[in-house]
Amino acid sequence: MSIRVEGLHFGYPDGVTALCGVDLVVESGERIAIIGENGAGKTTLVRHFNGIMKPTSGRVLVNGVDTATREVSQLAREVGYVFQNPHEQLFARTVRAEVEFGPRNLGYPAGRRRRLVDWALEATRLTAHSDAHPYELSLAERKRVAIASVLAMDTPIVVLDEPTTGQDCAGVNDVGSILAQLRDSGRTVVGVTHDMDFCAENFDRVVVMARGRIVADGPTAEIFRDDAVLAEAAVEAPSMTRLTRRLGWNRSAITVEELVSRLDHRERGPSDHPHGQ
Amino acid sequence: MIRLESLSYRYAETPTTVLRQISLTIPKGQLVGVVGPSGAGKTTLAQVMSGFIPHVFGGEVTGAVTVAGRSVRNTPLPLLVSDIGLVSQNPFNQLSGAKFSVAEELAFGLENLGVPRGEMVSRVDETLRRLRIAHLAERSPYQLSGGQQQLVAIGSMMVMRPGVLVLDEPTSQLDPAGSGLVFDALGELRERGVTVVLIEHKLEQLAEVADRILALVDGELRMDGPPSTVLAADELADWGIGRTRFTAAAVAAATHWPCGRPLPVTLAEAAAGFAEGAP
Ligand SMILES: Nc1ncnc2c1ncn2[C@@H]1O[C@H](COP(=O)(O)OP(=O)(O)OP(=O)(O)O)[C@@H](O)[C@H]1O
Ligand SMILES: Nc1ncnc2c1ncn2[C@@H]1O[C@H](COP(=O)(O)OP(=O)(O)OP(=O)(O)O)[C@@H](O)[C@H]1O
Ligand SMILES: [Mg+2]
Ligand SMILES: [Mg+2]
Numbered sequence: 001m002s003i004r005v006e007g008l009h010f011g012y013p014d015g016v017t018a019l020c021g022v023d024l025v026v027e028s029g030e031r032i033a034i035i036g037e038n039g040a041g042k043t044t045l046v047r048h049f050n051g052i053m054k055p056t057s058g059r060v061l062v063n064g065v066d067t068a069t070r071e072v073s074q075l076a077r078e079v080g081y082v083f084q085n086p087h088e089q090l091f092a093r094t095v096r097a098e099v100e101f102g103p104r105n106l107g108y109p110a111g112r113r114r115r116l117v118d119w120a121l122e123a124t125r126l127t128a129h130s131d132a133h134p135y136e137l138s139l140a141e142r143k144r145v146a147i148a149s150v151l152a153m154d155t156p157i158v159v160l161d162e163p164t165t166g167q168d169c170a171g172v173n174d175v176g177s178i179l180a181q182l183r184d185s186g187r188t189v190v191g192v193t194h195d196m197d198f199c200a201e202n203f204d205r206v207v208v209m210a211r212g213r214i215v216a217d218g219p220t221a222e223i224f225r226d227d228a229v230l231a232e233a234a235v236e237a238p239s240m241t242r243l244t245r246r247l248g249w250n251r252s253a254i255t256v257e258e259l260v261s262r263l264d265h266r267e268r269g270p271s272d273h274p275h276g277q
Numbered sequence: 278m279i280r281l282e283s284l285s286y287r288y289a290e291t292p293t294t295v296l297r298q299i300s301l302t303i304p305k306g307q308l309v310g311v312v313g314p315s316g317a318g319k320t321t322l323a324q325v326m327s328g329f330i331p332h333v334f335g336g337e338v339t340g341a342v343t344v345a346g347r348s349v350r351n352t353p354l355p356l357l358v359s360d361i362g363l364v365s366q367n368p369f370n371q372l373s374g375a376k377f378s379v380a381e382e383l384a385f386g387l388e389n390l391g392v393p394r395g396e397m398v399s400r401v402d403e404t405l406r407r408l409r410i411a412h413l414a415e416r417s418p419y420q421l422s423g424g425q426q427q428l429v430a431i432g433s434m435m436v437m438r439p440g441v442l443v444l445d446e447p448t449s450q451l452d453p454a455g456s457g458l459v460f461d462a463l464g465e466l467r468e469r470g471v472t473v474v475l476i477e478h479k480l481e482q483l484a485e486v487a488d489r490i491l492a493l494v495d496g497e498l499r500m501d502g503p504p505s506t507v508l509a510a511d512e513l514a515d516w517g518i519g520r521t522r523f524t525a526a527a528v529a530a531a532t533h534w535p536c537g538r539p540l541p542v543t544l545a546e547a548a549a550g551f552a553e554g555a556p
Contacts, residue, residue: 029501167478247552
């Protein structure tokens with residue numbers, strides 16, 4: 001399931017132009033992160049993927065079909081979207097009812113529905129909170145309810161808007177495991193994040209946005225070596241990139257895992273064996 | 278100054294004690310980071326320090342809380358809020374609901390305090406510039422991106438210049454440059470004598486800016502000390518707080534880290550250690 005964005009412009013009714021000419025292709029099974037400054041248009045862009053926003057001009061195609069010709073309810077079968085702010089997404093009276101809403105609405109049979117809901121609650125460590133009212137939970141837990149609700153819809157494309165916001169270390173690791181499971185089951189995943197370390201650890205390709213445009217798009221390690229782009233988009237390199245630069249490595253590392261492996265193999269520069277070959 | 282003496286708290290109609298026997302003193306002008314896993318009671322602690330507990334949320338408080346020389350229990354909330362600012366975890370909850378532009382939103386609290394117009398305008402302008410949101414001044418606070426709204430929420434407290442500022446995960450939706458800006462601004466406030474309590478999951482940044490770290494787990498104050506000690510402690514990982522990437526790197530690459538050298542919590546410490554450990 002692919003996403004294709006062509007010449008996308010979007011203006012809010014009050015006159016704010018949030019997207020001014022975005023072109024992007026996300027192939028089936030890819031796992032991409034979108035990063036960039038506050039107000040760059042990340043949320044506005046990804047809300048076009050499931051059709052809750054429609055282009056002012058340009059096109060968004062999901063698996064070849066123009067979203068302008070589709071209802072949100074039709075696209076819900078293909079694209080799951082986790083809202084940046086869980087308040088905008090949650091409405092049911094219990095956690096379980098919230099998570100069950102999507103698959104029920106999509107008409108999945110009872111058995112499949114139960115399996116999906118159980119798995120989604122488990123993956124987000126919410127099983128013990130199944131009967132709680134979402135508003136009794138802490139903000140971080142509510143965000144996990146929002147993630148679980150989308151996972152339970154079992155869509156081929158999953159879009160997560162700042163999934164790690166407010167999560168503690170265990171919560172961030174859970175999101176990482178969820179991303180790995182989604183990849184292993186062949187899903188197309190788009191994640192919006194401000195956490196550069198998390199981005200480096202979990203995504204293969206990074207799209208950088210600033211002022212309503214995509215200013216860079218490439219493999220994660222390459223993007224994080226491009227200082228000009230990072231500065232333009234108000235982001236910074238991951239902790240390990242900053243550390244290895246400070247140490248004078250010719251080619252910086254992006255994750256702790258890479259740092260350790262290159263220390264062990266005495267690989268610190270471009271003359272070394274390229275990482276991962 | 279903030280002083281808690283054997284503070285315990287239970288929300289109304291719930292059986293569990295959410296904060297247990299917490300005693301601590303935070304002197305004026307200290308910047309204290311609070312870390313803890315989700316559900317540890319960090320937000321509850323912030324509400325205790327700012328008087329929302331017990332004045333807004335009922336529940337059962339035992340022990341004493343003194344902030345800026347006042348007993349929180351015996352001081353009415355309007356008097357407390359002129360001294361103590363709370364930036365709440367969800368920026369949306371913080372908006373007044375009464376104002377149609379970001380500039381007016383920032384002026385709202387000052388109006389209520391009766392600050393003269395000229396000073397109000399200059400304080401609002403200064404805050405807009407400091408947080409780099411001057412371009413949003415005339416926009417509706419409800420039609421902003423998540424991060425922009427969070428900056429407005431922070432600004433609406435900074436503009437009040439309280440002597441005590443409590444911030445509950447204030448940078449959770451900010452881009453890295455914006456987070457850096459907020460951390461720098463808090464460092465400056467500390468220099469000017471403001472007492473700052475900062476609840477944060479971003480351990481790397483906290484290590485750079487905090488004078489002291491409190492680790493809150495299951496409602497108990499488990500550790501209280503300088504960042505270099507608390508953030509390097511092994512227990513942090515067991516408690517689900519995790520560790521900085523710099524600490525994690527030194528642990529994972531133990532054979533490259535100089536024997537006997539304390540674990541790093543900042544970029545500078547990590548760089549110095551790995552440079553020395555390099556064969
Ligand atoms: N409901 C709205 N009405 C008008 N303008 C809006 C609205 N929501 C967002 N905007 C504006 O559109 C632009 C893009 O916002 P968007 O939410 O897409 O940014 P973002 O990249 O997701 O930012 P953040 O990292 O802060 O979440 C910003 O200038 C923002 O102020
Ligand atoms: N209004 C409330 N009524 C009853 N219990 C509550 C209420 N608010 C929080 N709790 C409970 O108090 C405990 C501490 O919650 P608190 O929100 O202080 O945690 P936290 O450390 O801020 O977590 P997070 O990192 O997720 O924000 C949790 O067990 C929570 O379920
Ligand atoms: Mg956004
Ligand atoms: Mg909290």
